Amino acid sequence: MFDARWGDDPRDADPREADQSRGRDHDDTRSLGRGGGGTDRQSSDEPSRDTRDDARWPDRDRDAPERPRDPHVFARHVDLPRGPERERVRDRDRAYTLRGSESRTLATVGAFRVVSSSDLRDHDGSRSNLRSRDLRHLREQGLIETARVPGYRDHAVALTKAGQSLLERHRDSHPERHQTFHAGLVRPREREHDLQVYRAYEKAEERLRERGAHVERVVLDHELKSDYQRWLHAHDNDHDDYDGHPERTAEEIQEWAAEHDLPYFDDEVHFPDLRIEYVQPDGRWEREDIEVVTPHYRGAHSASIARSGFSTYSGLTISISGRSGGGGGGRGGRSPSIIEELFR
Template sequence: MEVEPAAGSEDPRDLLTRDLDLPRGPSRERVRANNREYRLSGDDVRVLATVGAFRVVPATDLREPNPRTPTRPARDLERLRELGLVRTTPYVIGRTRTTLVTLTSDGRGVLERGRRSEAMGARQEFYVGVRKPRELAHDSRVYGAYVRATERLAERGDRVRRVVLEEELKREYQRFLQAESRARRESGGGSEDREQAIARWAHEHELPYEDGHVQLPDARIEYEDRDGRRAVEDIEVVTPHYRGAHAAAKARSGFTRYRAYGARLGGLRTMGRSGRSIDPRLAEELLS
């Protein structure tokens, strides 16, 4: 049975725990995973799911500050670190010092152990550690963009189902390229057949295709509108490093762009499509 977030819930982290049979309330409960027992609260689970879904999240983005207990979020995060469920790293975004939080293998083990086997639809993926250290400043802002987007979707009465990171879309694209290359070798198809196949794949996945390239967003939010129809919103964090042709491609995109100013994030809606351009030949090389 699927459990929806509580009525009136405005916490975007709740959406990431929908298919998890883990604590949801304020009290700590026993959770068995990784051949040991933990005591976790609903807030603890939401932190683990959020960090896992986005790979890296600034500690300040994980919990709303409470004037009555100003140090509790930091203490709770430190406790998760001591339990070996998250890893924390000091970092500077722009000129702002912060702490970045990532999930450990044991942290993902807790989430996977709590995943409902009867959950319907595509599953929410959870990731361990940092994948691209040189892009930490950029990647750590994606969760903030997600929060902005989900707030707007909630105001319209839409229901978020899951979030898909660029790397998951890229992995699916690479699998397609590999299968398409095998089929083309067997049939003797030419480059035109390949381009048509890639364009068709992009169209089926609601992704932009331009000059032989499929562009992927930083993250895709899958949701149902108030009438129950499936829809997606693709989001991209634009940093000062986006210049020239790269910036122009973003401006032509239909993704929702969020411009980063130091550690702050501003919204910028566009009617084009954006995303990181991927050369199909390069994507295919990554498979070898």
């Protein structure tokens, strides 16, 4: 669940990863160095540049032609390279090279804050790992960071601040609704849970696509909670005798929850791990809320999730609730629960 104190735990770093990533690949573009963007200064541990690229570099230095919108759900929110060849892109005084698969990786990781390396795809469609060309190239440019997941062979992948800045600099203004991009690794004890959020999304997106719907954006739990906290404390400084407690009434809070299509019971608003906003074939905006559940969920917590009406994802199946909300920001209706199981 949400914790504002994100950060990379240096204890999770594996020094062998840096050694494995050097000198292993003759890629189709020159390396720009870890974290250095496209400056002319090279760090001492940067891999040797492949001189075969020098003759082709001026072509990639040219301004890229206007690109059609990317059909990929998250990449269409940014105007970045979409083809198989790497192109040079800039963010302020830094330059990077990206191809379409790397743009899609950045946008996907940013949308979900953290994604497992094995859930991403390399440029050839194969499952990614830290030795894959795309992930290695992004790490060498300082656009992503990775950390081990305790007990698993997978690695958690997150954007660095530089990666987030690059997406924001090249944000596409066309999408009707704004996709938020996040940076920074979550705390180690949260990674196993948070990596499941993207997997839950994949299951739900597949089902929606089969129905002819298409996803427009996703909203994570801490985005919803942040919106709530801003509203809750919006008038705290309006009174000289403010005592640290918001002055919103229970009725106001319940109304806010209804306006944002969130359940309110037991005197509090309940938030899903993931909200998917999508468009039906007839053009109607809808949303689906999903909670990732683990075997540790018991008792009152489990009962609360069941009462919330959220769809639930357990890692093996996804149970789809009949609860849905419209896209106009009004009160979402509740229909009788419909349980649907999708197995891997």
